[in-house]
Amino acid sequence: MINVKQVHKSFGDLQVLKGIDLEVGKGEIVSIVGPSGAGKTTLLMIMGTLEKANSGKVMIDNNDLSKLSEKKLADFRNKNIGFVFQFHQLLPEFTALENVMIPALIGNMKQGAAEKKAKKLLAMMGLSERMEHKPAELSGGEKQRVAVARALINDPVVVFADEPSGSLDTDNKAELHSLFFELRSQLNQTFIIVTHDEQLASITDRTIHMMDGRIVEKISD
Ligand code: ADP
Numbered sequence: 547m548i549n550v551k552q553v554h555k556s557f558g559d560l561q562v563l564k565g566i567d568l569e570v571g572k573g574e575i576v577s578i579v580g581p582s583g584a585g586k587t588t589l590l591m592i593m594g595t596l597e598k599a600n601s602g603k604v605m606i607d608n609n610d611l612s613k614l615s616e617k618k619l620a621d622f623r624n625k626n627i628g629f630v631f632q633f634h635q636l637l638p639e640f641t642a643l644e645n646v647m648i649p650a651l652i653g654n655m656k657q658g659a660a661e662k663k664a665k666k667l668l669a670m671m672g673l674s675e676r677m678e679h680k681p682a683e684l685s686g687g688e689k690q691r692v693a694v695a696r697a698l699i700n701d702p703v704v705v706f707a708d709e710p711s712g713s714l715d716t717d718n719k720a721e722l723h724s725l726f727f728e729l730r731s732q733l734n735q736t737f738i739i740v741t742h743d744e745q746l747a748s749i750t751d752r753t754i755h756m757m758d759g760r761i762v763e764k765i766s767d
Pocket residue numbers: 557560562580581582583584585586587588589
């Protein structure tokens with residue numbers, strides 16, 4: 547499903563990724579943990595096509611990302627990749643329902659079909675009663691659940707989440723954990739989640755440890 551081979555990345559003189567190899571199978575939920583500055587977000591951005599590696603290869607669903615033109619890459623990203631960020635990044639002027647529908651409409655899904663699907667996903671997130679609300683009228687946990695629904699609307703090959711619980715208080719964190727726990731049994735959806743949240747990492751199928759630009763067996767102090 548996802549195959550990363552010897553990925554290197556530098557920003558100027560700073561070597562951030564020093565030869566990353568990683569394979570993730572279909573339906574797997576993988577967490578990436580490690581100290582700040584280890585390169586976790588950079589790796590996520592490269593796998594998510596938002597950043598380019600200096601060398602090495604990333605394959606997603608048998609597509610070699612380095613072989614796609616910018617235009618094809620943007621299309622590939624919208625169709626195959628979902629994102630959930632620490633700060634939900636919902637569009638404030640649109641309702642929850644509209645926010646979830648937007649990537650489907652960009653992908654040329656018909657309005658009616660997009661609405662039906664968005665409603666189904668919002669129901670799965672426990673948000674049927676909240677979908678006509680705008681982001682400012684939703685709690686932090688609700689906004690993150692809308693962001694998860696939005697990430698799932700185009701049936702992506704993979705969803706990348708960067709600190710999805712990072713901005714939430716304890717109660718909202720617990721809610722997001724149980725959501726991921728439920729999604730694990732309801733969907734055969736691949737998720738790759740960068741997190742400092744140990745509880746969230748503990749409910750994933752596998753945890754990858756990163757340190758100083760490398761994947762390591764365990765974080766040594
Ligand atoms: P982590 O997610 O593990 O905290 P990051 O991947 O965010 O680590 O960052 C790794 C290192 O790369 C940090 O030292 C960070 O400052 C640097 N870095 C990340 N993105 C950029 C960028 N766009 N330009 C320059 N340096 C960057």
